Amino acid sequence: MYKIYINETPLMLRDTKDLSDLPISNDVNFVARYAGKPKMLLSYADMLEKNTNFETVTLYSQDYEKLARDFESNYKVIEAAGGLVFHSNGQALFIFRSGYWDLPKGKIEKGEIKEDAAIREVQEETGLQQLDLKEFLGTTHHTYRGANGKRILKRTFWYRMQTEERALIPQTEEDIEKAEWMDLEVFLKEANPVYKNIIDVISWYKRDIN
DSSP, X not given: OEEEEETTEEEEEEETTOOTTOOOOSSSEEEEEOOSXXXXXXXXXXXXXXXXXXXXXXXXXXXXXXHHHXXXXXXXXXXXEEEEEEETTSOEEEEEETTEEEOOEEEOOTTOOHHHHHHHHHHHHHOOOOOEEEEEEEEEEEEEEOTTSOEXXXXXXXXXXXXXXXXXXXXXXXXXXXXXXXXXXXXXXXXXXXXXXXXXXXXXXXXXXX
16 A cells, blocks of 8 residues: 555555455545546545545555556655654654654755665754664655645655754754654644654554564
């Protein structure tokens, strides 16, 4: 399954071989078979950009690879990397940017490997320097519009990191208003609003430790 957040609503691309937990199509969960026309996929994207009433939109096809490929053909794909960073006391690092709680991340530069990009972006956005890279957590996808209205699909690779450092310096030129250490459960209960793909990253971490 390929999950893409569009305006904070998940668009699911799925293979007909794996539809055992397919939601029932109703007023809040839209389900449809992909007709094979790439431009038609934009109508679903436009619907989600303008409408926040749906909980999920699911498209499925016998040719899952073509469905995923056709969706990406409508976008400029940008790859990024970031980190879920833990202090030795168990607290996790979060940043507040553009009105949402987030995790430090940024674009992978040409010739740069994902792991190096993840560490560099955390260093630049939070001021931390001594970072111990741990396991890969997963990949998220979300869309947005560029300055010229161009459709962008951002693919972000996430890693867990560890540090002994405590002092934080938020990168204000990247619109980061604050960087804070928080207990994970406190963050999940009290931080608002939070990007849903960040909740996914945290859930992957919690799955791996259980």
